[in-house]
Every structure is written in structure tokens, then in C-alpha cells.
Amino acid sequence: MKAKDDLSGHLLAGGLDGRHLPVAVIGGGQAGLAASYCLSAARVEHIVLERRSIGHEWREKRWDSFSLVTPNYQCLLPGHEYAGPAPDGFMVRDEIVDYLRDYVRKFDPPILEGVEVTLLRHDGQRFELQTSRGTLYADQVVVATGAYQLPRIPRIAERLPGSVFQLHSGDYKNPQQLPEGETLVVGTGQSGCQIAEDLHLAGRKVHLATGTAPRVARFYRGRDCMTWLDEIGHYTKGITEFADQDGTRHKVNHYVTGRDGGRDIDLRAFAREGMQLYGRLSTIEGSTVSFQDDLKRNLDGADAVAEGIKNLIDAYIAEKGLNQPEEPRYTPVWEPGPDVPDRINLYTCNISSVIWCTGFSADYRWIDLPVFNGHGYPTHTRGVTSLPGLYVLGLPWLWTWGSGRFRGIGDDARHLTEQILRNAQLQKRVA
Incomplete structure (x- = not known):
């Protein structure tokens, strides 16, 4: 493989x-590192540009108690499969950072940290990358910056009183970060539910505005549900097998947690223990916050998805004739009654902080190339964009459910390396 020393020393x-290099990889997270490993294995000269440092997003944009929701054995970066003592466990934040840094130490990729690409364009013959350390040219480019750069906070947040402390989930670290008083968490995707749990376990009073995110049981019939889905083949099902590809790509992830060895997140159980649940946030007028009348529908919908996954598992067990323990189905432990308010006063409820768990958007403002659809999403087929020589990697559902995760990035990186080699040969023939 080409290591750093094999690249021209003056370049680094x-x-x-x-x-001028054959290939430039933009982004040094798990996607960029996987691409570099595969390119090195194919002896393709390249460089990886990372604007911050290895593991920065995991270290700085995750809360203190954060853990993976996929089992450790599904960490399958090429050449760096998980080999620790807990394959069925769930790495916590600092262990994830160590996993990535160990990867870098292991194969020594040609990576430059602290280099930001401020503009990517094409001059008709090659790609031009304007960076914080000068202008670089490349025949082909892999954009591996992911899809979670810009925190999404709804404009309605501007209507909250100035005395209420606000932050996005990407800036949340721990309960001690918040002022005294109660907290309103908005959103029930993975981050919203896990942060609500973090506050709840710390003894903080939580108000949770729910959404339509689905949930999944952590374990069922003797195994982790994600292990079942892996064996069933869910993780290798390509995006083209779905009728609504755009809808599939932008679905909210199922909420569950790997905390303390992994368990369900049951919002009904939280409510029984004192967490106040509401429907979707609707309006804010001064200190009054209103909610839609859809709490029961949101809870029932999340449970229905979890039970549907169990149906798939049951059918698979029956088809294969597996000897797995029987398990009773979920019974709701709490139901919203007529006393669930549709509006609250922040001051009366002593709510001093709001956490917006409303997701992220990709930031492609630095790319001046005609490869985006009307929603700002790069048009591609398994990472190969409509512009020859330009590729994207590490996006959710780039090809499979695992494309944006440690589970599937390696498969996509190997595929793109094949495309890069093929395109390089084509360029030589044209030249």
C-alpha cells in the first residue's frame, strides 16, 4: 500500500x-479513511484532506454518555474490523474516537489534518480544490464529508423568550450544562430520545415534544434485533429495491440505545416515571408553547414499527426452523389520557431550557459543480455522480442502510475504487 512516505514528501x-494528484479525498472521517484504505490497496496515489482532526465530529458533536446503537461487531471498516473484547457491546464516544485513530495508526493514510477545502470546481480538464493551504488539482475527487454539518433549528425557535436557554443536540454534552429548572426536548429521533433519557436518568424533569420517528426493540427472541436484521439481509438491500428512494433516504432512524449494554427506549415507560410527553410542537407565542393532538398516534406508530420488525424476525425464524426462545409481545405500559395538555406556559412549568433535536443538513455550499437536485442533494448512483470523476461517500442510504455507518461504508468505498480505476483508464484512452 502507498503510505505517507510514498507520497512526495514536499506535498505533505x-x-x-x-x-496535482490523481485522486483527492475530502473528509477524514470513517468514510474518507475507508476510501483511502481502498485506494491505497489499489495503489492509487491520493491525498485525504480533513479540515479538523481525526475523530473530531465524534468527540465534539456527541454528548458525554453517547454510544453506538449498532453492535461493535458491525464496525467493519476495510482492514479494521472490530477486534475488541465486546463484539456484542456498544462502543461509547471515546472508544469510537480511539477506533478511528487506531485505524490511522494501523495503515498510515496520506492525510492532512487542519486543511479545509473552501471551493471545489472543475476547469474543464481537472478538478480544482481551493484550500486553506493553497490550490490543489486532482483528476478525480471523492467527497466524504457526510451529511451532518449544519444543525437544523426551526425558525420558530426565534419566538422563545430570551431568558430560555437554547441549544441544538449537536452542542449538548451533559445535564450539568443546563441551567436549573426543567427542560423541553423537541424531537424523538435517536438523539432526542437518548438525550431525554440522559436527562431523565440524571433526575431532571423532562418535557418531550414527540414526532413520528419509529422505534425498534433492542433484543428479541434471544438476540439483538440489529443482529437479526443483519442476518435476514436488511443491511445489504440496495436503495433501488425501494419504490420511494428519496423517501427511504430521508427517513428518520429508529430510536433505541446501546447505553449500559443496550436496551429499549420506551417513551411510555418514561411517562409512567414522570416525564411529560406531548404531541408535535406546533406554535410558540411568548411563553406559551402549543402542541398538536397527535401524541397517541406518534406512540402507536412507533410501537407498530417495532412490532412489525418482530414479525419479520418471527417469519425468518419459522422459515429457517431455528430453535429460539419464545418471547411475549410488547404491551403498552402507559396511555396518554385526556389530561395531556395541548399547550403549556414555560414559566409556570419552570422550563428554563430547550434542546432542539431536529437533525442536521449537509453543507455543500463550497461545491460549485452541477450535480445537485432541487433539494441540494447530490445526484448519484451508489456514489457515482452525474459529473465524471466526482464521487460521494458516507451518506445515509448511499446504497444500503449501512452506507452511512461503520457497517456498510467499506462496501461502498470498494465500489467507488473500482469506478475510479475504470474512469482513470478511460481518461488515459481519451488522452
């Missing part, structure tokens, strides 16, 4: 201005 030690 000096400026990038005027340099």
Missing part, C-alpha cells in the same frame, strides 16, 4: 499550491 510537508 509543504504547501499544496499547484500540486
